Amino acid sequence: MTERRLLVVDDEPAIGAIVRRVGEGLGYKVEVIQQSSEFKRVYRNFAPDVIVLDIVMPETDGIEVIQWLAGESCTARIIVISGFNAAYTEMATKLGVGQGLLSISAMTKPLSIADLRAALE
Amino acid sequence: MAAVRVLIVENEALVALDLSARLSALGYAVVGTAASGAEALRLVRGLRPDIMLMDIGLDGRQDGIEVVASLSAEDRVPVIYLTGFQDEQQLARARATRPHGFLTKPFSTWELHAAIQMAVEREATEQTLEQFEQRLVIALDALAVSSWELNASDRTLRRLVYRNDRYAPPDLGEVRGWDSFLASTHPADHPRILAALERAFASQGRYEVEFRKLEGSGVRWLRAAGRVIPAKSAGSDRLVAVVQDITQSREVNAALEQRSRALQSEIAHRHITEAELRQSREEFRYLFRNNPLPMWIISRSDHRLLEVNAAAAANYGYAEAEMTGLRLDALMADAEPGALLASLAAAQPSHQTHANCRHRRRDGQVIQVDLFSHALNFDGEPARLMVAQDVTARNVAEEQLRQAQKMQAIGQLTGGVAHDFNNLLSIILGNLELVQERTTADPVIQEMISDALKSVRRGARLTQQLLAFSRQQPLKPQTVEIGHLVSEMSDLLRRALGETVKIEKIIPDSLWKVRVDPNQLENALLNLAVNARDAMPGGGVLTIEAVNKRLDDSYAATSQEVTPGDYVQLAVTDTGTGMSRTVSDRALEPFFTTKPVGQGSGLGLSMVYGFVKQSGGHIKIYSELGRGTTIKLFLPSAHPELASPDEEVTAVSPRSRGETVLVVEDDEAVRHLTVRQLQVLGYRTLEAEDGRSALAQLERTERVDLLFSDVVLPNGQSGPMLARAVTAMRPDMKVLYMSGYTRDAVIHNGVLDPGVRLLTKPFRRDELACMVREALDEEPSP
Numbered sequence: 001m002t003e004r005r006l007l008v009v010d011d012e013p014a015i016g017a018i019v020r021r022v023g024e025g026l027g028y029k030v031e032v033i034q035q036s037s038e039f040k041r042v043y044r045n046f047a048p049d050v051i052v053l054d055i056v057m058p059e060t061d062g063i064e065v066i067q068w069l070a071g072e073s074c075t076a077r078i079i080v081i082s083g084f085n086a087a088y089t090e091m092a093t094k095l096g097v098g099q100g101l102l103s104i105s106a107m108t109k110p111l112s113i114a115d116l117r118a119a120l121e
Numbered sequence: 122m123a124a125v126r127v128l129i130v131e132n133e134a135l136v137a138l139d140l141s142a143r144l145s146a147l148g149y150a151v152v153g154t155a156a157s158g159a160e161a162l163r164l165v166r167g168l169r170p171d172i173m174l175m176d177i178g179l180d181g182r183q184d185g186i187e188v189v190a191s192l193s194a195e196d197r198v199p200v201i202y203l204t205g206f207q208d209e210q211q212l213a214r215a216r217a218t219r220p221h222g223f224l225t226k227p228f229s230t231w232e233l234h235a236a237i238q239m240a241v242e243r244e245a246t247e248q249t250l251e252q253f254e255q256r257l258v259i260a261l262d263a264l265a266v267s268s269w270e271l272n273a274s275d276r277t278l279r280r281l282v283y284r285n286d287r288y289a290p291p292d293l294g295e296v297r298g299w300d301s302f303l304a305s306t307h308p309a310d311h312p313r314i315l316a317a318l319e320r321a322f323a324s325q326g327r328y329e330v331e332f333r334k335l336e337g338s339g340v341r342w343l344r345a346a347g348r349v350i351p352a353k354s355a356g357s358d359r360l361v362a363v364v365q366d367i368t369q370s371r372e373v374n375a376a377l378e379q380r381s382r383a384l385q386s387e388i389a390h391r392h393i394t395e396a397e398l399r400q401s402r403e404e405f406r407y408l409f410r411n412n413p414l415p416m417w418i419i420s421r422s423d424h425r426l427l428e429v430n431a432a433a434a435a436n437y438g439y440a441e442a443e444m445t446g447l448r449l450d451a452l453m454a455d456a457e458p459g460a461l462l463a464s465l466a467a468a469q470p471s472h473q474t475h476a477n478c479r480h481r482r483r484d485g486q487v488i489q490v491d492l493f494s495h496a497l498n499f500d501g502e503p504a505r506l507m508v509a510q511d512v513t514a515r516n517v518a519e520e521q522l523r524q525a526q527k528m529q530a531i532g533q534l535t536g537g538v539a540h541d542f543n544n545l546l547s548i549i550l551g552n553l554e555l556v557q558e559r560t561t562a563d564p565v566i567q568e569m570i571s572d573a574l575k576s577v578r579r580g581a582r583l584t585q586q587l588l589a590f591s592r593q594q595p596l597k598p599q600t601v602e603i604g605h606l607v608s609e610m611s612d613l614l615r616r617a618l619g620e621t622v623k624i625e626k627i628i629p630d631s632l633w634k635v636r637v638d639p640n641q642l643e644n645a646l647l648n649l650a651v652n653a654r655d656a657m658p659g660g661g662v663l664t665i666e667a668v669n670k671r672l673d674d675s676y677a678a679t680s681q682e683v684t685p686g687d688y689v690q691l692a693v694t695d696t697g698t699g700m701s702r703t704v705s706d707r708a709l710e711p712f713f714t715t716k717p718v719g720q721g722s723g724l725g726l727s728m729v730y731g732f733v734k735q736s737g738g739h740i741k742i743y744s745e746l747g748r749g750t751t752i753k754l755f756l757p758s759a760h761p762e763l764a765s766p767d768e769e770v771t772a773v774s775p776r777s778r779g780e781t782v783l784v785v786e787d788d789e790a791v792r793h794l795t796v797r798q799l800q801v802l803g804y805r806t807l808e809a810e811d812g813r814s815a816l817a818q819l820e821r822t823e824r825v826d827l828l829f830s831d832v833v834l835p836n837g838q839s840g841p842m843l844a845r846a847v848t849a850m851r852p853d854m855k856v857l858y859m860s861g862y863t864r865d866a867v868i869h870n871g872v873l874d875p876g877v878r879l880l881t882k883p884f885r886r887d888e889l890a891c892m893v894r895e896a897l898d899e900e901p902s903p
Contacts, residue, residue, distance in 0.1 A: 012544050018551035067791050110547040110581050113554035 006120070007048035008032040009039060009065070010081070015111070019052050022116050036065060043072075050077045050120060066104070077103040079119050081111065124150040125241055128170035130161040130188070131203070132180045140174065143230045149237065157181045158188035165196050172221070172240055177204045177211065186211070189218045199244045201236050203228075266363040271299065273322055273349075274357030278302055281361070307333035307340055317345075321360060325349045328360055331367065342368045414508050417444075421496070421503035424449040428499070436511050438483035449507075454479040454487045480509065488513045525682055528709060532731065535711055536591030539584045546584060550577045583722070589641070590711050590727035592735035596638040600759040603635060603642075603667050603689060604628040610643055614650050614663075621660030622653070628667045633758040635689045637736045642756075645732050648725040649693040649752055655716065656697025656750060664694040670755060683739050687758040694751040700744040708742055729754070775894035777803030781822070782893065784808050785815045785830035785843065786859070795829070795859075795889070802890050812838030812846070819847065825854065827897055832860040832879075857896040 006028040010016040016032040023030040031046050033039060043051075051074075053065060069078065107115060127149045131137035134156070141151045152168045155161040157180045165173065177185040189200050201222035202215050215223060221240035224232060261268060268281040276299040303311060310332035321328035328347045333340040347362025409416060415433035417426045426447050434441040437452060455478075476492045494507040557570045588594040607626060614624060635642075646665070653663050670690040672683060700708060700715075707713045709730040714723035729752075733740045737757040744750040782804045786792040789810070796806045807822060809815035811834050819825060828847050830840040838846075844856045859880045878899075880892045 012548070014548040015544065015551065018548065018555065021555055022551075064788055064791060067788075067794055071789075071793055109543045110550045110577070110584075113551055113558075116551075 003027070003029050004050070005046060005048045006030045006050045006052065007043065007046055007076075008052045009036060010034065010052070010054040012054070015054070018111070018113075019116065022113060023050075023120060026117065026120050028120070039065060040068065043069075043074075048076050050079065052079045052081060054081050078105070080104065080106045082106065082108060124148055125237065126150045126152045126168070126171045127237070128152055128161070128164055128168060128173045128198075129154045130156075130158075130173060130179065130185065131176045132156045132178065133176075136176075140233075143233060144237075147230065147234050147237075158183040158185070158191075161188055162192070162196070165192065165198055170198060171244070172237055173198045173200050175200050175202050175220075177202055177206075177215070186214050186218060189220070199240050201240055261363070264363075264365065266365045268361065268363050269345075269347075271318075271360040271362070272357055273352075273359060276300075305334055307335060309333075318360070321347075321349050322358060325351050325358065328362055341366055342371045414510055415490075416506065416508050418497075418499050418504050418506050419449050420499075421505055427502070427504060433509065436482075436488075436509075437480070438486075452480045454481040477512075478509075489516050524706070528730070531710060532591040535587045536593045539587035539591065539593070542580065542584045543588075546577055546581050550574070550581070553577065583724075586722065586724040586728050587711065588731075589735075590724065590731035592731045594641070594731070594735065596641060596732070596735055598636050598638050598736065600634050601637055601639045601642060603632060603691060603756075604630070606639055606642060607646070607665055607667075610646060613643075613647065617647060617650050618654050618663060622657055623660075623662045625662060625664045626666075627664065629669075631669070632667050633669050633687060633689050635756040636759040637738075637756055638732070641732045641736075645729040645754065646691075646693070648729050652725060653693065653695035653697060653750070656695050656699070661696035661749075664692070666692045666694070668692075669758075672755065682734070683755075684737070688738060688755040689758055691754040691756060692751055693754075694749060696749045699746040699748050699750055700742075701746055705742045705744045705750075709740070726752075775890050777805075778897075779803075779805070780826040780897055781805040781807065781824055782827045782829050783815060783818060783822075783825050785810070785812070785828065785834065785840070787811060787831065787835050791831075798889055799829075799893070802893070804893070811836045812843040815843055816846065819850065825851070827855045827857060827893065829857045829859065829893065832858050855896045855899060857892060 004027065006019075006023040008016050008019045008023070008030060010019065010032070011034050013032075013034060016034065020030045020032050028050070031042060031048070033042055051069075066078070066080075069076075105119065107119065127144055129137050129140050129144075129151060131140060131154065137154045137156070141154060144151050152170050153164045155164050159181065161173070161175070161179075164170075173189075175185040175189060179185050179188065183191070185202060192198070199221040200218065201224060202220050203224050203226060204211065204215075205226045207225060212223070221243050222236040224236050228236075270279045270281055271277070272279070278297045278299060280297075303314065306314060314330050314332050317328055317330035320326075326349060328345065328349065331342060331344045334343050343364050344367045345362045345364045347360055350359045350361055352358045409428075410430050412430055413432055415430065415436045417429040417433050419426050426445055426449065429439075429441055429444045431441065434444050437444060439447075473493065473495045475494075478490050478492050480488050480490050482488060489512050490509040491512050492507060492509050494505045496503070496505050498504065553570055553574050557567065557574070560566050560570070585594060607628060611624075618624065650663060657663075668690050670688045672685050672688055674685050704715060708726050710723075711727040712723035713727075730740050733754050733756065738755045740755070741753045742750065743753070777799075782799055784792055784795050784799070784806060785808075786795060787810050792808055792810070796808055799806050807818045807825065809818050813836060815828075815830070828844060830843055832840040834840055834843065840858055844858075847854055848856065857878045857880060878892060878896050880889060
């Protein structure tokens with residue numbers, strides 16, 4: 001069985017660290033990045049199976065990241081995490097679905113480990 | 122009457138004795154007898170007789186006439202000469218001493234008596250004349266006039282000199298020829314002088330003339346006034362006149378005349394300026410009467426309104442005539458008008474005062490006014506002009522704005538804090554859970570971690586409430602039927618309210634659907650119900666009433682942050698204790714609570730407020746102490762294009778009719794996606810990444826129907842700038858914007874600029890289809 005790969009995008013390093021811990025606990029190879037500017041390069045090199053995406057990041061709107069992924073015909077499972085407006089998260093996920101992304105789901109902060117683990121199983 | 126006292130001067134003793142006897146017999150008092158001149162002089166001085174009988178032939182060196190002539194002025198006494206000779210020469214000498222009588226010896230007793238009586242009478246007459254002359258001299262002196270007499274026949278002038286001494290020889294003073302007088306006057310005045318003189322003699326009447334007398338190099342003005350005294354039988358007419366120096370009075374007169382002329386011209390001038398002043402007054406009156414600001418004039422003495430303008434009467438609800446005459450305190454709302462009146466009275470007349478006052482309209486309504494006043498004189502009475510600007514509406518608007526700004530500021534603050542807290546809580550929570558998984562063995566540690574986790578979750582709930590208030594909670598708006606939602610909640614509400622509170626629901630079937638998050642609306646209703654319960658500790662009625670409300674521009678203008686449109690008004694009313702104004706003003710603020718510490722978070726109404734605002738609605742509180750509270754939620758009605766997800770699945774996306782769309786978007790992925798979707802919908806497409814390449818595309822292509830551009834574009838040319846350039850080239854080109862930001866150049870205060878269409882990123886394919894179709898089908902603007 002090939003190792004599953006998890007790409008985490010979060011501008012808050014401590015949250016990235018928690019997701020990494022949970023992911024590694026589940027046997028993922030985990031890559032955490034804080035800047036969305038690195039995303040495209042890392043995505044292509046790392047080829048993740050699951051992406052955990054903090055939807056509002058300082059530089060690029062997470063929605064544009066999703067649209068980019070749709071354009072890339074991404075097959076990875078995408079988990080969108082948002083600190084606030086769930087409608088926004090909802091729209092992002094719908095948009096992703098509408099654009100052919102296979103699997104996209106949303107979670108709201110503060111994250112519960114149990115929920116996160118369930119989502120990553 | 123006392124006897125006349127007589128002194129006898131007679132050198133013959135027997136004659137003297139005989140005289141004395143005869144005089145005594147006639148009742149005269151003979152005071153003495155002198156035989157010589159020397160003795161006579163001594164006796165005159167010592168005895169002061171009334172009459173002296175003087176014998177001309179005396180002993181010694183002097184005869185009687187010489188003795189009399191030698192009498193000093195003060196020893197003069199009326200004299201009757203006695204003589205034995207009839208000698209013309211002697212008589213002439215005697216006359217020169219101006220005696221009162223002359224008796225030739227021998228004379229009878231009767232002749233003696235008659236002579237003495239005549240002398241007494243003459244003396245009395247002369248004394249009267251002397252007194253008269255004295256008075257005349259004094260008068261002429263006082264008037265500074267001289268008196269002259271002109272003889273008509275010989276034309277000589279005599280200056281009349283009053284000697285005030287009847288014994289002195291008559292002195293006619295200066296005598297001049299008329300011609301020499303005339304030569305001393307100004308030649309130009311001669312005709313006038315001569316004419317006046319002619320007239321006086323011809324009419325035998327008054328003479329009056331003013332003329333100049335040459336005096337050195339200058340002149341003096343003289344005035345002559347007099348009367349002609351007609352000649353008695355023989356002799357000639359005489360003109361007696363007084364001459365007065367009037368140089369000074371003429372100067373005074375000239376000055377007076379000049380002043381009078383100046384006054385006259387000033388009066389004439391005043392007639393003109395009065396006319397101007399009247400006009401100017403009328404203009405000012407017009408400004409006062411028709412000024413849109415309420416104004417009046419009050420008396421400074423009794424503070425009565427002397428005059429009011431139309432705006433004042435209208436603003437205070439009086440007829441003008443009714444308002445005029447009121448005392449200022451009749452307009453004042455507060456109990457102590459004395460303070461303002463006192464401050465007005467104390468103010469310097471020139472001092473301009475300004476006060477914020479509460480006034481009362483005729484109908485009792487209290488208004489707030491900015492009262493400016495300035496002293497002036499009104500019809501000569503000390504008065505003040507007062508301008509009373511009604512700032513009630515302004516104050517209300519300011520207060521609303523202030524309130525809205527305050528809520529916005531608090532919202533931003535709490536929202537920012539809540540965000541950071543959310544992240545911190547995520548980290549604490551995540552790590553605690555990881556720790557919990559690794560330390561299963563130790564129950565004490567497990568308990569500690571469990572307690573910590575409880576607190577974190579409480580913190581998370583609080584953060585959610587803060588986010589709700591700051592309009593940043595996760596909302597899942599759907600199309601909601603309020604009637605359905607409320608009846609679903611019935612059990613929950615009944616449990617929350619308890620048995621003492623009765624619930625009434627008034628919800629019409631025709632009620633519009635609303636577009637809100639149903640869970641949060643339930644939450645809000647529950648919050649309101651709990652607040653209502655707490656306000657009705659003894660029980661009461663809770664009314665939930667919903668009604669369709671179309672809020673138009675005019676309503677929106679009266680409230681901050683209200684967009685005109687269709688709303689459902691959901692009112693929750695209790696019959697409880699109500700809130701004071703101070704409480705209701707702050708009721709929406711987070712952490713503001715009237716409940717005891719520990720019993721309320723102070724976030725309930727704040728959450729409701731944030732939720733309603735975030736849902737595009739607004740909230741109003743009506744409360745009266747002791748009566749109850751109504752809280753009205755205005756929720757935006759659901760529009761067809763905002764229908765719930767269930768409905769949209771079945772919606773058929775409007776499609777192309779062969780149009781061409783130019784997509785301008787710098788993000789390659791978004792541009793590709795959009796283009797692909799448009800192509801699926803049947804549109805022909807062109808692509809550009811910025812304004813410059815968009816314009817280049819347009820130049821190469823003959824027919825383009827729609828410019829579909831991002832608002833923010835790179836390389837300096839924004840979407841709106843590009844649109845302006847394009848529509849200048851092709852006026853029939855339609856424009857649609859897309860944007861990922863809520864605050865963009867095309868949006869101001871949450872409202873799109875008129876005529877601008879905007880698709881917010883991310884957009885669904887059907888949203889894109891609808892908006893593009895709508896933009897293309899839009900009638901060209903006139």
